[in-house]
Amino acid sequence: MYSRLKIAKELLHAKGVIFLSIDDNEFSQLKMLCDEIFDENNNVANFCIIRAEGGGMAKQVIKGHDYCLVYAKDIFSFSPLAKEKDIRGKIVEKDKIKYWIQEDWLRKEFGKYGNCHYEEVLQYKGEKVKKEIDEGLKNGEYVLIPKSNGMNIVGKLRRLDKDSSKFYSILKHLNKSGANELKELKVEFDYPKPSSLIKELVSGATFFSDRKEAIVLDFFAGSGTTGHAVMQLNKEDGGNRKYILCTNNENNICEEVTYQRLKNIQEELPHNLKYYKTEFIPKFSNDEESISEKMMEHIRELIELEYAIEIDGKKYIVLNDEEELDEAISKIENDGKLFVRSGIFLSRSNQRILEEKGVSIIEIPEYYFREELKEVGEL
Structure with missing residues (x-):
């Protein structure tokens, strides 16, 4: 957890904020860890989330709440959490x-x-x-x-978008709401968080108009509640927030739960949706295939992810072979992007035609893997 939170801090925008959900059992340990990594002076709030009510099977006290720790990267740059007045x-x-x-x-x-x-x-x-x-x-x-x-x-x-109220430290969002949401979407998952909770927190951090294009990262994606909440919020307030969800695929959770949930809301909340698998390539192997060639096999997904586009062979083209150059130049649309494999030579006339079309030329795989290729001596 320590190394993951250190990376999370590096990824945070200077005006960004991180929310961490935790129960009674590990609250104190997580609080001390976050105070060390983010600095206790950057602690924005420790919310108490009421998640259940009514009777229970506990022998002593019925636990009906969790916590949500909130830390800013820099409390002096961070705008206070705000909600509609x-x-x-x-x-x-x-x-x-x-x-x-x-x-x-x-x-x-x-x-x-x-x-x-x-x-x-x-x-x-x-x-x-x-x-x-x-x-x-x-x-x-x-x-x-x-x-x-x-x-x-x-x-x-x-x-309206400049006038706000402050948050209260106790929030009520019952777990049964999250379970009912998944039931309606025909997806099975144990103990999902209600999207209303995530929506309230994301809305609080991006309430003002200059924050409505924020990127929301959830690296414990689970059932995909964060993605669902972000798209609901965009629909409600006209925002253009983007989300990135990360999870392992244990018990096929990514494919059958996280992705499936977001796929099932496309009619109600249409948006770009793709999922990617990570893979490691060994630095050295006995294969004749170079590291550069192996990386080229995965370049399409990186391009689509960075530019939020679909490689369609018209507006966006990946050029792997010099023999395909003339065809690519004639097919590519104005203001498109041509991703060219290193080693493919573009003549001055080629460059002039692409320039007249307003086409951007991006060399691959160096653009994505420059340091890695230097490390193995291929650049």
């Missing part, structure tokens, strides 16, 4: 941005005259405040809301 005013849309109208913002200013009527501003607050409000009405910061008494209340426009 409990809105009590009317919601309006202006220039495709949603606002809510706060009607009571002048209440403190008016004291006992708490109705905040525009017509009374000059009388009770003077010309300076009246001028400020008129300027706000002119630039769209304020609006007038007619009331039944014939007067108007001054409402203040507040952006």
